Amino acid sequence: xxxxxxxxxxxxxxxxxxxxxxxxxxxxxxxxxxxxxxxxxxxxxxxxxxxxxxxxxxxxxxxxxxxxxxxxxxxxxxxxxxxxxxxxxxxxxxxxxxxxxxxxxxxxxxxxxxxxxxxxxxxxxxxxxxxxxxxxxxxxxxxxxxxxxxxxxxxxxxxxxxxxxxxxxxxxxxxxxxxxxxxxxxxxxxxxxxxxxxxxxxxxxxxxxxxxxxxxxxxxxxxxxxxxxxxxxxxxxxxxxxxxxxxxxxxxxxxxxxxxxxxxxxxxxxxxxxxxxxxxxxxxxxxxxxxxxxxxxx
Numbered sequence: 001x002x003x004x005x006x007x008x009x010x011x012x013x014x015x016x017x018x019x020x021x022x023x024x025x026x027x028x029x030x031x032x033x034x035x036x037x038x039x040x041x042x043x044x045x046x047x048x049x050x051x052x053x054x055x056x057x058x059x060x061x062x063x064x065x066x067x068x069x070x071x072x073x074x075x076x077x078x079x080x081x082x083x084x085x086x087x088x089x090x091x092x093x094x095x096x097x098x099x100x101x102x103x104x105x106x107x108x109x110x111x112x113x114x115x116x117x118x119x120x121x122x123x124x125x126x127x128x129x130x131x132x133x134x135x136x137x138x139x140x141x142x143x144x145x146x147x148x149x150x151x152x153x154x155x156x157x158x159x160x161x162x163x164x165x166x167x168x169x170x171x172x173x174x175x176x177x178x179x180x181x182x183x184x185x186x187x188x189x190x191x192x193x194x195x196x197x198x199x200x201x202x203x204x205x206x207x208x209x210x211x212x213x214x215x216x217x218x219x220x221x222x223x224x225x226x227x228x229x230x231x232x233x234x235x236x237x238x239x240x241x242x243x244x245x246x247x248x249x250x251x252x253x254x255x256x257x258x259x260x261x262x263x264x265x266x267x268x269x270x271x272x273x274x275x276x277x278x279x280x281x282x283x284x285x286x287x288x289x290x291x292x293x294x295x296x297x298x
Contacts, residue, residue, distance in 0.1 A: 019044045022057040022066040025148035026050050028172030032150075034101040034195040035070045052147070054083055058091050061198055069198040070099070074242075076192045076295065078126050084196075085246050085258055088216070088287060095214050095288030097197030100295040105131055105186045106170050108153055111162045112179040120144060122152035123167035131167055134185040153178065192295040202288055204266055211264040212241065214287040217277060218248060218256045226257065228280050236273040238263045256283075265289035 023031035032048050039046045051057035060066040073084045118141055125145040135143055146152040152166035157176045173180050205211055219225035233240045242260035263270040277284055
């Protein structure tokens with residue numbers, strides 16, 4: 001039997017003295033905002049802990065140093081975050097929730113100066129790419145990639161150079177007491193990052209709860225192999241919402257597939273699909289089943 005039949009039940013309603021939630025970056029990062037929103041109704045106090053990298057954050061969950069991690073997995077503009085998918089295949093952790101975090105980029109300065117006085121801007125590479133049209137309007141200004149949006153704000157505050165600025169959230173500016181020089185500078189106003197909530201154990205939900213289930217699988221390398229897998233979801237009346245391919249390690253130009261579909265892992269239609277997939281795949285793992293989130297819905 002595959003891994004989906006050996007998982008132990010787990011529920012997010014369990015209580016602890018304190019829940020530790022990991023995120024990548026510094027205080028004020030978009031991932032931290034998503035963590036605070038997702039766990040706002042938790043029965044236990046929440047402590048958010050920032051980590052330097054996705055891997056360090058997930059390792060903390062695996063080691064029991066954190067209860068959950070908030071992992072960005074795709075953006076409505078920039079697309080999939082490949083590092084996140086690759087890490088999910090390696091860690092043995094599970095997805096127990098999702099959060100759609102609105103991304104509203106601001107230009108944050110060390111002091112309240114004119115935008116035309118800025119000569120260097122720091123931010124995460126994805127944030128810089130999302131603000132490309134605004135950045136092109138600036139003259140004599142160097143753009144430099146930084147590990148995290150909120151960390152870029154920390155740097156601007158530390159350097160105290162009025163010609164420097166960072167692109168980050170309004171919350172990061174407020175946290176550090178720095179002025180916002182320009183708001184809503186992204187190319188597209190409808191900008192969301194989908195964050196998945198990662199835990200050590202699989203979560204189960206009542207069958208009436210609308211859920212999304214995420215899988216990883218691989219197939220034999222032959223004509224029609226992937227088509228047979230995809231057809232199974234249609235046969236069971238399951239709506240496929242996402243498919244992503246990533247290179248299979250040590251096997252050049254063969255791929256592992258990540259799939260999201262609307263369905264609760266404890267419902268018969270989902271179980272039937274998993275049984276059918278087991279027969280036509282060489283590897284199959286359920287990453288998790290969790291309540292469906294919606295962009296723009298609180």
